[in-house]
Amino acid sequence: MSLKYKDGLEYSTIMDNKDILAHFRQxxxxxxxxxxxxxxxxxxxxxxxxxxxxxAIEKWKTHGVQMWNVxxxxxxxxxxxxxxxxxxxxxxxxxxxxxxxxxxxxxxQAIATFYKPTKKRFKILVDDTNFPTDRYAVDSQVILKGFxxxxxxxIVKAKGRYVLEEDVISAMTEEVALVLxxxxxxxxxxxxxxxxxxxxxxxxxxxxGWDLSHAVGCTDIDLKCLDVDFAVWCTYKxxxxxxxxxxxxxxxxxxFNLVPGLAGWWGxxxxxxxxxxxxxxxRKDAGGWQIGTxxxxxxxxxxxxxxxxxxxxxxxxxxxxxEITGYLIFLVETKLSAFGFTIxxxxxENRRGGHVCVEHExxxxxxxxxxxRGVTSDFREPNILRxxxxxxxxxxxxxxxxxxxxxxxxxxxxxxxxxxxRNMVL
Numbered sequence: 243m244s245l246k247y248k249d250g251l252e253y254s255t256i257m258d259n260k261d262i263l264a265h266f267r268q269x270x271x272x273x274x275x276x277x278x279x280x281x282x283x284x285x286x287x288x289x290x291x292x293x294x295x296x297x298a299i300e301k302w303k304t305h306g307v308q309m310w311n312v313x314x315x316x317x318x319x320x321x322x323x324x325x326x327x328x329x330x331x332x333x334x335x336x337x338x339x340x341x342x343x344x345x346x347x348x349x350x351q352a353i354a355t356f357y358k359p360t361k362k363r364f365k366i367l368v369d370d371t372n373f374p375t376d377r378y379a380v381d382s383q384v385i386l387k388g389f390x391x392x393x394x395x396x397i398v399k400a401k402g403r404y405v406l407e408e409d410v411i412s413a414m415t416e417e418v419a420l421v422l423x424x425x426x427x428x429x430x431x432x433x434x435x436x437x438x439x440x441x442x443x444x445x446x447x448x449x450x451g452w453d454l455s456h457a458v459g460c461t462d463i464d465l466k467c468l469d470v471d472f473a474v475w476c477t478y479k480x481x482x483x484x485x486x487x488x489x490x491x492x493x494x495x496x497x498f499n500l501v502p503g504l505a506g507w508w509g510x511x512x513x514x515x516x517x518x519x520x521x522x523x524x525r526k527d528a529g530g531w532q533i534g535t536x537x538x539x540x541x542x543x544x545x546x547x548x549x550x551x552x553x554x555x556x557x558x559x560x561x562x563x564x565e566i567t568g569y570l571i572f573l574v575e576t577k578l579s580a581f582g583f584t585i586x587x588x589x590x591e592n593r594r595g596g597h598v599c600v601e602h603e604x605x606x607x608x609x610x611x612x613x614x615r616g617v618t619s620d621f622r623e624p625n626i627l628r629x630x631x632x633x634x635x636x637x638x639x640x641x642x643x644x645x646x647x648x649x650x651x652x653x654x655x656x657x658x659x660x661x662x663x664r665n666m667v668l
Contacts, residue, residue: 254639
């Protein structure tokens, strides 16, 4: 799509009137005195999610331990049920996805399962730009295998802001056993060409996994087509599952016979799980990679949110996400470039995720000034403001008003009243 954006509040109203997803906004708890642009970190609460959470609490209050069995064993099979809903968003079979643990735990689980170093192939390929938890997990796993990160972790360095696909593929040498990369980078919103990288890894006999944390819920993903080995993602950003809601884990069905690297009782076969045998009997689907008892109350909100996403349709969500992030980029370049703001995200639609990174030398203080003006966004070192016009609850008018607030802060230099000392988490 190549919309010719226009300045002015009237244009944003026209765009909102055309928005086929606009009615979903009423199903979220949107504060009238706040413009919430932080869905890349924590999505807003929805009434659909709240209803499911309250229902789970009511089942607990009413049934106690028997809640596992009510509604045709709904909560006992909740990971599987939610995995089936999630699978539709990522292009996977329902039994290839489960909801469990956290992103970092699932990275540990996947690497512990798939990383089988040999004398010839013993390196894990990563980059120097990804969110650091992925690297922490990788380093820990190679150490557990008796290697040092210096010897067994191969790093592709970004060039300027971005990691280049050709550099990743060139680094896929014979000693590389596994590749782990993010689909979308948290600090630029760069969307990697997953197909190109995944196919190249497959041709070289290298296993490949993706961290989809900043991609699920705002981009089109087809894991079946990509034929990757595993993928992980969180559910509290674009998917609005709630703070700390359990993560998603994809295991390609061709690997169902593998034994999980980290076994736990909830990954045991359902038929024998409560026989409580001392020998692990692996469930032959993605659920077999679960470790401990599911966090039902934390999972409950995700149920309501996923049903909303399926109702809206990912193609519609992606279309609006690209249009509204493009609109934000247009406004920043049109209205804010004179005040030192630059775009730190790709302008090309096929290379951009669901948020926009705006750079300014005073980004930290500006981020705090925005909060005093009713704009919720976040800051990332060294000079990055992150804005997420989430498709289901952010309007074009929100974007226009936020840019006007940014311009007022910059023009009047009100951020200078704020200390540059880092004294809070953003």
